[in-house]
Amino acid sequence: MLELSTIRETVIQVANAITAAIGIESEIVDAHLKIIGGTGRYIKKIGSYEEDGNLDSPYIYSEILRSGREYVCMDVTGDKAYSPLEEELAEIACPIQVEAQVIGIIGLVAFTKEQQSKMEENHESLLNFLRRMSELIASKLIESQSSSKLAVLLESMPEGLLAVDLEGVIFACNFTSETLLRKKRQQLMGTSICDLFSSKELHPGLLKEYREKELIYEDGKKKRRLMFTIVPIPEIGTMLLFQDFEDVAVNAGNIANIQNQTTFDDIFGVSREMRKVKERALQVAESNSTVLITGESGTGKELFARAIHAQSSRRENVFIAINCAAIPDALLESELFGYEKGAFTGADKNGRPGKFELANHGTLFLDEIGDMPLHMQVKLLRALQSRVIERIGGSTPLEIDVRIVAATNKNLEEMIERNEFREDLYFRLNVIPLHIPPLRDRPEDIEPMLRNSLNRFNRIIGKQITGFDEEAVEALKGYHWPGNVRELENAVEYAVNMEQGHKIQLSNLPDRIRSKKNERLIEPKATLKEQTERAQRLIIMECLKTTGMSREGKQRAAAVLGISESSLYRKMKELGIESDQSVRC
Numbered sequence: 001m002l003e004l005s006t007i008r009e010t011v012i013q014v015a016n017a018i019t020a021a022i023g024i025e026s027e028i029v030d031a032h033l034k035i036i037g038g039t040g041r042y043i044k045k046i047g048s049y050e051e052d053g054n055l056d057s058p059y060i061y062s063e064i065l066r067s068g069r070e071y072v073c074m075d076v077t078g079d080k081a082y083s084p085l086e087e088e089l090a091e092i093a094c095p096i097q098v099e100a101q102v103i104g105i106i107g108l109v110a111f112t113k114e115q116q117s118k119m120e121e122n123h124e125s126l127l128n129f130l131r132r133m134s135e136l137i138a139s140k141l142i143e144s145q146s147s148s149k150l151a152v153l154l155e156s157m158p159e160g161l162l163a164v165d166l167e168g169v170i171f172a173c174n175f176t177s178e179t180l181l182r183k184k185r186q187q188l189m190g191t192s193i194c195d196l197f198s199s200k201e202l203h204p205g206l207l208k209e210y211r212e213k214e215l216i217y218e219d220g221k222k223k224r225r226l227m228f229t230i231v232p233i234p235e236i237g238t239m240l241l242f243q244d245f246e247d248v249a250v251n252a253g254n255i256a257n258i259q260n261q262t263t264f265d266d267i268f269g270v271s272r273e274m275r276k277v278k279e280r281a282l283q284v285a286e287s288n289s290t291v292l293i294t295g296e297s298g299t300g301k302e303l304f305a306r307a308i309h310a311q312s313s314r315r316e317n318v319f320i321a322i323n324c325a326a327i328p329d330a331l332l333e334s335e336l337f338g339y340e341k342g343a344f345t346g347a348d349k350n351g352r353p354g355k356f357e358l359a360n361h362g363t364l365f366l367d368e369i370g371d372m373p374l375h376m377q378v379k380l381l382r383a384l385q386s387r388v389i390e391r392i393g394g395s396t397p398l399e400i401d402v403r404i405v406a407a408t409n410k411n412l413e414e415m416i417e418r419n420e421f422r423e424d425l426y427f428r429l430n431v432i433p434l435h436i437p438p439l440r441d442r443p444e445d446i447e448p449m450l451r452n453s454l455n456r457f458n459r460i461i462g463k464q465i466t467g468f469d470e471e472a473v474e475a476l477k478g479y480h481w482p483g484n485v486r487e488l489e490n491a492v493e494y495a496v497n498m499e500q501g502h503k504i505q506l507s508n509l510p511d512r513i514r515s516k517k518n519e520r521l522i523e524p525k526a527t528l529k530e531q532t533e534r535a536q537r538l539i540i541m542e543c544l545k546t547t548g549m550s551r552e553g554k555q556r557a558a559a560v561l562g563i564s565e566s567s568l569y570r571k572m573k574e575l576g577i578e579s580d581q582s583v584r585c
């Protein structure tokens with residue numbers, strides 16, 4: 001039953017509007033004969049019942065509710081069906097109907113002779129007016145019911161939902177988001193997304209459209225893996241939908257969503273080098289052999305790993321990625337192999353599958369393999385050799401059928417010499433090596449990639465920028481792109497946001513590209529390696545000077561440079577930039 005009381009405010013406003021327009025008192029009752037709104041003498045009676053709330057009474061209002069008929073009486077004293085208060089002289093009443101259902105009544109009541117004659121003279125037009133008002137109330141009720149139905153739908157969605165504005169501030173959330181993030185609605189609403197998630201991908205300006213990406217949510221000491229789908233909504237903000245990662249993999253029965261897989265067509269590159277890498281990757285994709293992808297951060301290693309999976313016979317099963325650098329050493333083993341119930345304090349009481357199990361019959365992408373601690377390298381090698389794993393605290397060996405694709409931006413051969421990486425594991429992984437060259441070594445790719453990114457961000461941000469002006473192209477082509485394609489994408493996104501005209505101007509490029517710092521880095525006598533390291537050191541220091549050395553500062557610096565936070569920490573270590581060192585260039 002549609003209840004008028006759910007739009008009480010509207011009902012009161014309509015009653016006031018009627019009286020203001022025609023100078024006669026009005027009352028509005030619901031389907032239980034309860035007075036919901038009224039003017040004049042009826043204000044005091046709001047909340048009480050007409051005809052004692054008896055729906056079977058022989059009087060007018062109960063009769064209107066039963067029959068749906070209108071009532072017009074210019075002298076109520078002679079009407080037996082009327083039970084007047086002493087002063088009531090005349091009444092016009094009109095049912096409020098939604099389809100065939102009567103959900104209330106609007107009554108117009110004359111208490112003075114003057115009002116009575118006004119009613120008599122204009123009863124046709126007054127009745128018409130009441131019909132319009134009754135339609136208005138009915139449509140408001142339907143509208144409010146459908147928006148509350150929508151609210152019920154959003155609340156009962158199995159996915160968490162957060163809606164953020166252009167500044168990244170949460171303005172809507174649902175019940176599942178409270179459960180998954182272990183926070184109350186009041187704590188979520190009005191909070192910046194940056195305060196909830198450290199992953200830079202979720203920060204405003206860096207939010208990009210993507211489906212099903214695994215990101216980590218940290219709540220105090222607890223970490224939770226969530227699978228995100230991000231939908232930018234131009235001019236409004238972004239909608240984030242997320243699920244518990246394990247639920248997704250288990251519910252999917254380890255069946256992949258093949259429609260949204262990254263394929264080789266998504267890998268862009270016109271240079272000879274890129275065409276060669278793509279050809280080679282395509283050749284080996286079909287086989288089950290282990291692939292080791294090397295290349296600097298942001299060159300597209302994960303993109304290649306996904307395309308290989310999509311091209312293989314495993315494409316209908318899952319692709320699971322694990323970033324060995326992002327997971328604390330103590331957790332890496334349970335992340336990879338899972339654990340049985342009661343395996344250790346704080347463990348989930350039902351036990352949990354590891355990535356190997358989740359990726360069964362699919363592909364397991366071991367990202368940043370060079371950052372895997374030595375003791376874990378031994379365990380990984382054992383699993384790869386025997387193709388059998390055991391959960392922590394378990395005693396049943398599980399056979400696994402997983403294709404391994406590993407990636408690193410480190411020089412594993414140098415690490416082997418320094419005893420930081422096991423040679424036997426290296427040979428086990430390096431069955432099919434694929435090296436992706438950095439962007440600066442394939443300059444022909446820069447311009448087409450800029451155009452490609454421009455089209456994409458025009459679409460996402462809703463702009464129609466036609467290209468780059470000459471000076472901007474020159475700066476972009478001359479830049480050394482330490483963050484490779486990721487940095488290029490971020491630079492174009494920044495420029496598209498900033499640009500108000502039809503072409504991207506030099507002034508709208510990020511500072512580090514505009515200021516052509518790379519020119520003063522060149523020292524003809526130094527080796528290429530020395531010059532590259534020096535350049536990287538200067539760039540990172542310069543960036544940290546702006547963002548600061550706090551944890552958040554470093555997160556921002558990583559985002560600006562287009563590298564992962566863990567890559568930034570690693571680079572700082574390699575280049576001798578200390579965390580608490582004052583930033584000088």
Ligand SMILES: Nc1ncnc2c1ncn2[C@@H]1O[C@H](COP(=O)(O)OP(=O)(O)OP(=O)(O)O)[C@@H](O)[C@H]1O
Binds near residue numbers: 269485563
């Ligand atoms: N050849 C390419 N064509 C299209 N997009 C690319 C290409 N290479 C990289 N990208 C884009 O650049 C970004 C970084 O790519 P990806 O994450 O695969 O790099 P990565 O080498 O794995 O980085 P990291 O070592 O930091 O994890 C992604 O948005 C990806 O889509």
